Amino acid sequence: xxxxxxxxxxxxxxxxxxxxxxxxxxxxxxxxxxxxxxxxxxxxxxxxxxxxxxxxxxxxxxxxxxxxxxxxxxxxxxxxxxxxxxxxxxxxxxxxxxxxxxxxxxxxxxxxxxxxxxxxxxxxxxxxxxxxxxxxxxxxxxxxxxxxxxxxxxxxxxxxxxxxxxxxxxxxxxxxxxxxxxxxxxxxxxxxxxxxxxxxxxxxxxxxxxxxxxxxxxxxxxxxxxxxxxxxxxxxxxxxxxxxxxxxxxxxxxxxxxxxxxxxxxxxxxxxxxxxxxxxxxxxxxxxxxxxxxxxxxxxxxxxxxxxxxxxxxxxxxxxxxxxxxxxxxxxxxxxxxxxxxxxxxxxxxxxxxxxxxxxxxxxxxxxxxxxxxxxxxxxxxxxxxxxxxxxxxxxxxxxxxxxxxxxxxxxxxxxxxxxxxxxxxxxxxxxxxxxxxxxxxxxxxxxxxxxxxxxxxxxxxxxxxxxxxxxxxxxxxxxxxxxxxxx
Amino acid sequence: xxxxxxxxxxxxxxxxxxxxxxxxxxxxxxxxxxxxxxxxxxxxxxxxxxxxxxxxxxxxxxxxxxxxxxxxxxxxxxxxxxxxxxxxxxxxxxxxxxxxxxxxxxxxxxxxxxxxxxxxxxxxxxxxxxxxxxxxxxxxxxxxxxxxxxxxxxxxxxxxxxxxxxxxxxxxxxxxxxxxxxxxxxxxxxxxxxxxxxxxxxxxxxxxxxxxxxxxxxxxxxxxxxxxxxxxxxxxxxxxxxxxxxxxxxxxxxxxxxxxxxxxxxxxxxxxxxxxxxxxxxxxxxxxxxxxxxxxxxxxxxxxxxxxxxxxxxxxxxxxxxxxxxxxxxxxxxxxxxxxxxxxxxxxxxxxxxxxxxxxxxxxxxxxxxxxxxxxxxxxxxxxxxxxxxxxxxxxxxxxxxxxxxxxxxxxxxxxxxxxxxxxxxxxxxxxxxxxxxxxxxxxxxxxxxxxxxxxxxxxxxxxxxxxxxxxxxxxxxxxxxxxxxxx
Numbered sequence: 001x002x003x004x005x006x007x008x009x010x011x012x013x014x015x016x017x018x019x020x021x022x023x024x025x026x027x028x029x030x031x032x033x034x035x036x037x038x039x040x041x042x043x044x045x046x047x048x049x050x051x052x053x054x055x056x057x058x059x060x061x062x063x064x065x066x067x068x069x070x071x072x073x074x075x076x077x078x079x080x081x082x083x084x085x086x087x088x089x090x091x092x093x094x095x096x097x098x099x100x101x102x103x104x105x106x107x108x109x110x111x112x113x114x115x116x117x118x119x120x121x122x123x124x125x126x127x128x129x130x131x132x133x134x135x136x137x138x139x140x141x142x143x144x145x146x147x148x149x150x151x152x153x154x155x156x157x158x159x160x161x162x163x164x165x166x167x168x169x170x171x172x173x174x175x176x177x178x179x180x181x182x183x184x185x186x187x188x189x190x191x192x193x194x195x196x197x198x199x200x201x202x203x204x205x206x207x208x209x210x211x212x213x214x215x216x217x218x219x220x221x222x223x224x225x226x227x228x229x230x231x232x233x234x235x236x237x238x239x240x241x242x243x244x245x246x247x248x249x250x251x252x253x254x255x256x257x258x259x260x261x262x263x264x265x266x267x268x269x270x271x272x273x274x275x276x277x278x279x280x281x282x283x284x285x286x287x288x289x290x291x292x293x294x295x296x297x298x299x300x301x302x303x304x305x306x307x308x309x310x311x312x313x314x315x316x317x318x319x320x321x322x323x324x325x326x327x328x329x330x331x332x333x334x335x336x337x338x339x340x341x342x343x344x345x346x347x348x349x350x351x352x353x354x355x356x357x358x359x360x361x362x363x364x365x366x367x368x369x370x371x372x373x374x375x376x377x378x379x380x381x382x383x384x385x386x387x388x389x390x391x392x393x394x395x396x397x398x399x400x401x402x403x404x405x406x407x408x409x410x411x412x413x414x415x416x417x418x419x420x421x422x423x424x425x426x427x428x429x430x431x432x433x434x435x436x437x438x439x440x441x442x443x444x445x446x447x448x449x450x451x452x453x454x455x456x457x458x459x460x461x462x463x464x465x466x467x468x469x470x471x472x473x474x475x476x477x478x479x480x481x482x483x484x485x486x487x488x
Numbered sequence: 489x490x491x492x493x494x495x496x497x498x499x500x501x502x503x504x505x506x507x508x509x510x511x512x513x514x515x516x517x518x519x520x521x522x523x524x525x526x527x528x529x530x531x532x533x534x535x536x537x538x539x540x541x542x543x544x545x546x547x548x549x550x551x552x553x554x555x556x557x558x559x560x561x562x563x564x565x566x567x568x569x570x571x572x573x574x575x576x577x578x579x580x581x582x583x584x585x586x587x588x589x590x591x592x593x594x595x596x597x598x599x600x601x602x603x604x605x606x607x608x609x610x611x612x613x614x615x616x617x618x619x620x621x622x623x624x625x626x627x628x629x630x631x632x633x634x635x636x637x638x639x640x641x642x643x644x645x646x647x648x649x650x651x652x653x654x655x656x657x658x659x660x661x662x663x664x665x666x667x668x669x670x671x672x673x674x675x676x677x678x679x680x681x682x683x684x685x686x687x688x689x690x691x692x693x694x695x696x697x698x699x700x701x702x703x704x705x706x707x708x709x710x711x712x713x714x715x716x717x718x719x720x721x722x723x724x725x726x727x728x729x730x731x732x733x734x735x736x737x738x739x740x741x742x743x744x745x746x747x748x749x750x751x752x753x754x755x756x757x758x759x760x761x762x763x764x765x766x767x768x769x770x771x772x773x774x775x776x777x778x779x780x781x782x783x784x785x786x787x788x789x790x791x792x793x794x795x796x797x798x799x800x801x802x803x804x805x806x807x808x809x810x811x812x813x814x815x816x817x818x819x820x821x822x823x824x825x826x827x828x829x830x831x832x833x834x835x836x837x838x839x840x841x842x843x844x845x846x847x848x849x850x851x852x853x854x855x856x857x858x859x860x861x862x863x864x865x866x867x868x869x870x871x872x873x874x875x876x877x878x879x880x881x882x883x884x885x886x887x888x889x890x891x892x893x894x895x896x897x898x899x900x901x902x903x904x905x906x907x908x909x910x911x912x913x914x915x916x917x918x919x920x921x922x923x924x925x926x927x928x929x930x931x932x933x934x935x936x937x938x939x940x941x942x943x944x945x946x947x948x949x950x951x952x953x954x955x956x957x958x959x960x961x962x963x964x965x966x967x968x969x970x971x972x973x974x975x976x
Contacts, residue, residue: 018673026676033809070803071770086771107786107814107839108752110725113700117843119850123657128650140649152644152858157637161628162616164826169611185506188514200688201853211724212601216704232850236699237598264596282559283574298595315558321521326595334853338652342856351595355605362607362720365689365822368830368856370640 011053020055024063032072032083043073043081115236120228120454130471132480133402134448135275135424137471138335142394147383152374163369169361171198171345172372178379179331179345186307186385188316189329191347197356198345200367202304202332205346207233208359209265209300209328212352214239219263223251225455227274227302230267239265243458246273250280253287261291266299270318271306272421275455275466279420285318292326298349299327305335305422307388310396325349333375335423336388343371395423395470398477402469405481413488414465423470426452428462435463438488445487447480499541508543512551520560520571531561531569603724608716608942618959620968621890622936623763623912625959626823630882635871640862651857657849659686659833660860666867667819667833674795674873676804677817679835685844686833688855690792690820693834695721696847697753697788697816700840702727707751711739713943715762715790718755727753731946734761738768741775749779754787758806759794760909763943763954767908773806780814786837787815793823793910795876798884813837821863823911824876831859883911883958886965890957893969901976902953911958914940916950923951926976933975935968 011031014023031037043049046064050057064081067073075081109117130137170176176193183189183196199205206229214220216238222230224243234241242260245252250273256266266288270280280288292299301318309315319329332344348356360366378384399419406416406427415428429435435451442449452464469477499519502511519525531537534552538545552569555561563569597605618625658664664681671677671684687693694717702708704726710718712731722729730748733740738761744754754776758768768776780787789806797803807817820832836844848854866872887907894904894915903916917923923939930937940952957965 029676029804084770087774107701107837108784109700109843110703110706112703112725113843113847116696116699116847116850119846121657121849121853123845123849125661126650126653126655130653137653140652143649143652145647145649149645149647152647153641156640156644159633159637159640161631161633162614164628164631164828165614165618165625166822166827167614169609173613188517200855203850204852207851208604211604212597213595215598215600218598229850236850237600282572286575296596316517334654339654339853340652340857342854349595355597355601357611358607359601359604361609361611362604362691362717362724363695364692364852365609365827366830367688368859369828371856371858 014055020059021062021066024049024055024060025066028063028067029072032087037083039083039087040085041083043083045080112236112238115232118232120232130468131446131448132472132476133425133467133469134471135450135466135468136335137468138338138423139391139394139471140338141473142391143338144383144387147381148374148378151377151381152370155370155374155377159370163373167366167369169364169366170194170357171196171367172369172376174380175372175376176345178376180347182379182384183329183331183347186388187303187329188320189347190320194353195347195350196345197348197353197360198343198367198372199360200342200344200364201334202302202330202344203229203233204364205330205344206230206267206300206302207236208356208363209298209346210234210237210239212355212359213265213298215264218265219260221251221256221260221263221266221268222457223267223269223273224457224459225275225452225461226267226457227269228455228457230302231457234267241457245459246276246278248278249284250278251284251288253284253291257287257291261295263295264297266292266297267302268299268318269302269304271303271309271315274302274304275424275452276426277417277420279315280318282315285321289318289321289324289326293324297326298352301327301329303329303331307336308392308395308423309421310392310399311420319347322349325351328352337375337384341371341375343367343375398469398472398474399425401474401477402467402481405478409481409485410488413485419469424466424468426464426466428452428464433463435465438463439465442484442487445483447483447487449484502543508547509550509554512537512543512548513554516551516555517560520575525571527571527575528573529571531571533568600724600726603720606720608720618956619934619936620960620964621913621955621957622959623938623954623956624823625956626826626911627879627882627959628826629961630879631826632871632875635869636862636866639865639869640858643858643862643865647858651861655854655857657852657854658682658845659684659855660857660864662868663860663864664833666864668835670867670872671817671819671835674876675791675817676808677835678808682841683835683838684833685836685841685848686831686855686860687848688830688832688852689822690790690818690832691717691721692852693818693832694718694755694788694790695724696844696851697786697834698722698725698727700843700847701753701786703752706753707748709739709744709748709751709754709756710945711755711757711761712945712947713763713940713949714755714945715757716943716945718790719945722755729945733947734764734766736766737772738766739772739776741772741779745775745779749783751783752785754780754785755790756787756806757790757792759791759797759803762790762792763912763940764914765905765908767803768806770803773809777806777809777812777814781812785814786840789815789817791817791819795824796880796883796911797909798880798887799908807835810837813839816840825863825872829859829863831855831863886957886960886962887913889962889965890955890969893966897969897973898976901973907957912954912956914952914954916940916952921951923953926951927953929975930972933971935971935975937972 011027046060050060176196179196180193210233214237219240219242220234221242223246244256319327329347417426419425439451449465452461499515534548538548664684667684668681698721702725707728707730708722709730711734732744807815817835905914927939937953940949
């Protein structure tokens with residue numbers, strides 16, 4: 001049995017957790033794939049194989065049968081079993097994938113895929129705790145974790161077959177009802193629960209709106225400086241981003257009307273312009289609505305932290321004035337509760353309801369049900385409203401601590417804009433400072449400060465920093481500002 | 489005070505849960521928006537308002553201040569407070585959104601948005617329990633719910649601040665390690681955990697691949713009949729779907745090569761052709777790989793239920809032969825565990841790792857962390873492998889019960905193809921039967937049977953039915969087949 005002996009050389013010992021059948025199959029298969037067993041070569045009989053390795057012949061037969069079924073070997077009655085001659089030499093000589101060496105093949109991305117491949121977000125493993133003054137970080141220390149975990153634990157233990165199938169791609173209905181109810185009181189938005197659609201994130205809702213509403217080279221207005229996550233999502237459908245300047249009343253609607261009245265969509269952070277901070281004035285809100293009605297355009301109102309407004313009630317959103325159903329209103333629980341919850345929502349016009357849900361079902365099927373149930377109970381029991389009220393006070397205190405510390409220690413070096421809501425502050429650097437360079441220097445001293453340049457859409461913004469104060473205690477804030485003053 | 493009296497007529501009583509300030513604000517605001525208070529009209533002084541309604545003047549001042557801040561009213565020193573003259577009549581006369589009547593405005597969708605608006609999936613609230621013979625339904629009765637709930641409960645109670653922030657968009661690393669490990673044993677795929685990317689669903693992974701790899705009018709091969717969820721996702725990026733016929737060896741690669749060798753992507757359900765059932769032969773797998781290498785094209789291998797193969801080990805996927813990194817391998821836990829878990833994965837070539845994770849972060853940020861942690865522990869404790877082994881036997885028993893019942897009761901009426909894996913059977917109707925009509929008739933008798941026509945990509949498939957047997961006990965199967973025989 002020449003073949004059997006030759007064969008013996010190549011076969012590895014059976015791993016403990018592997019069945020004899022699987023071992024026979026995979027050893028012969030990799031000998032074929034690696035070229036050690038050439039096409040046309042005869043295999044030992046199952047009897048010889050079994051004797052040679054001291055294993056049960058029945059198991060060897062099963063292994064051979066799998067190889068036969070898959071076409072690696074063929075059997076000629078009376079003559080024996082052979083490595084298939086149909087296997088191309090190229091395959092037989094190819095190294096097994098895990099042995100592959102050298103430069104990986106670079107595949108081609110589509111033109112718009114290249115845009116998707118260039119996300120403005122950091123990606124990689126999460127950091128254990130945010131460093132001051134990382135932006136967009138809600139505080140977790142004051143989150144009612146005990147209450148949340150109690151509800152989550154109860155739900156985790158209550159998974160039953162009727163909640164294990166596919167669910168409504170529009171979202172868990174009681175959650176949609178709670179959100180519609182909350183928006184009526186807190187934002188003066190009148191909408192039906194059917195108009196509230198649950199997404200994994202505001203980013204996902206933004207992406208779906210972009211795909212549903214924008215054809216390649218359609219114009220879309222966005223604030224400059226503005227949110228880079230929106231810019232990329234618009235670019236990823238081939239739309240033409242029209243950068244609209246921002247002043248103390250928010251997006252300059254007149255400028256947008258003059259240069260690109262033909263746009264199909266306007267993306268606006270009305271309650272708290274991202275990243276600079278102003279509120280879009282009522283006059284501009286009305287001008288925006290009139291434009292959208294006249295042009296049958298759509299307004300995408302992204303309200304990511306407006307509910308934290310420190311003084312007075314938040315200004316009612318554009319959506320609350322939307323008599324002709326032109327506004328999509330987006331909110332997220334990432335900032336209002338915590339990011340890993342992975343829940344956001346869009347309130348869509350009636351005409352967009354079915355298309356939006358359809359797009360959701362096609363690109364995601366639906367968002368996980370468990371988190372939706374837990375959040376819905378958390379809201380229903382009143383914890384959500386209570387948490388928002390509490391955090392508003394805490395964030396206000398931290399905003400004041402941050403502003404005061406900067407005034408005391410960084411006077412003339414950092415001009416902090418008035419902070420009226422939310423999690424982050426915008427601060428300008430003196431002439432001659434480069435914000436990217438400053439941010440890098442601060443990073444070396446353990447301070448995270450995002451350069452305002454990061455938010456430039458078309459024009460380079462003034463040199464400045466976006467600084468998150470919300471996740472840090474007044475002591476941490478004081479220490480962080482102290483370190484900043486040493487660097488600056 | 490004429491104005492105050494006129495004003496009095498319109499104001500509604502303060503709801504119990506509403507603060508005086510909010511009540512003042514919203515009543516005046518809706519009076520303005522509804523046109524009851526015209527631009528330029530003078531409001532009562534805060535003192536008169538407070539007296540009139542018997543409320544604290546301080547609260548009224550706060551309400552007025554909010555209206556002033558938002559631009560609804562203006563104050564002229566010494567003359568009083570007026571409804572802003574800048575508010576256009578149109579707005580003041582517009583009915584409040586919740587009072588709006590008549591036909592909703594129909595907005596315009598983008599050309600590709602129209603495709604997304606036409607999902608082939610059912611959407612709406614989930615049914616309480618599936619009706620026989622609904623396809624794609626894993627069984628939940630044999631799922632180790634106690635074990636799952638134990639792990640989920642433990643995790644739900646262990647949410648801590650360091651798991652509340654944004655996480656890695658590629659997925660929870662221990663889960664990616666477990667999947668890579670499982671694939672090595674069960675599918676003979678050698679891949680690093682970095683190549684395993686967690687998605688919300690196979691549908692989401694499919695959509696991202698489509699966007700990353702296909703430019704408008706790029707050709708993509710898919711099986712005909714085939715999976716409509718893939719067809720729509722390809723159409724939604726403007727790609728040209730090339731329908732490739734299917735025979736007993738799966739997708740006819742020769743036919744595809746003859747007609748559209750220039751394609752950029754081939755989508756193939758190699759382990760269990762969806763919906764007909766054959767396994768893609770080894771020869772064709774090799775031809776497919778050779779084409780992809782020659783043309784720098786990509787293969788998207790969708791393995792949705794191959795792990796349930798009843799006889800023998802599942803045939804090793806194309807990915808296991810992929811020496812030159814051209815194959816994306818996709819798997820989903822919706823079919824292997826249960827759909828509401830919302831977890832799937834893609835094993836991507838090295839060159840696609842970063843672009844894929846970037847696209848994920850941009851269109852979704854990341855998949856919920858809690859379910860990933862629970863699944864990862866479920867796998868690590870060995871329950872996953874055990875569950876798959878167990879369900880394979882149960883599904884095999886049900887497949888046999890289904891085949892036997894059809895043979896006995898529907899002989900000559902329904903020709904059931906041999907069932908080798910998974911959850912569903914394909915069965916042909918005799919000449920002269922229309923599958924859509926049959927499916928509708930069966931529905932009236934409480935039987936769900938999906939017409940094979942549903943899967944037609946370009947050509948109309950032979951009349952037949954796709955019948956799910958997996959979620960039903962042998963008794964339910966017998967009763968269902970009995971009912972089918974009465975209808976047919």
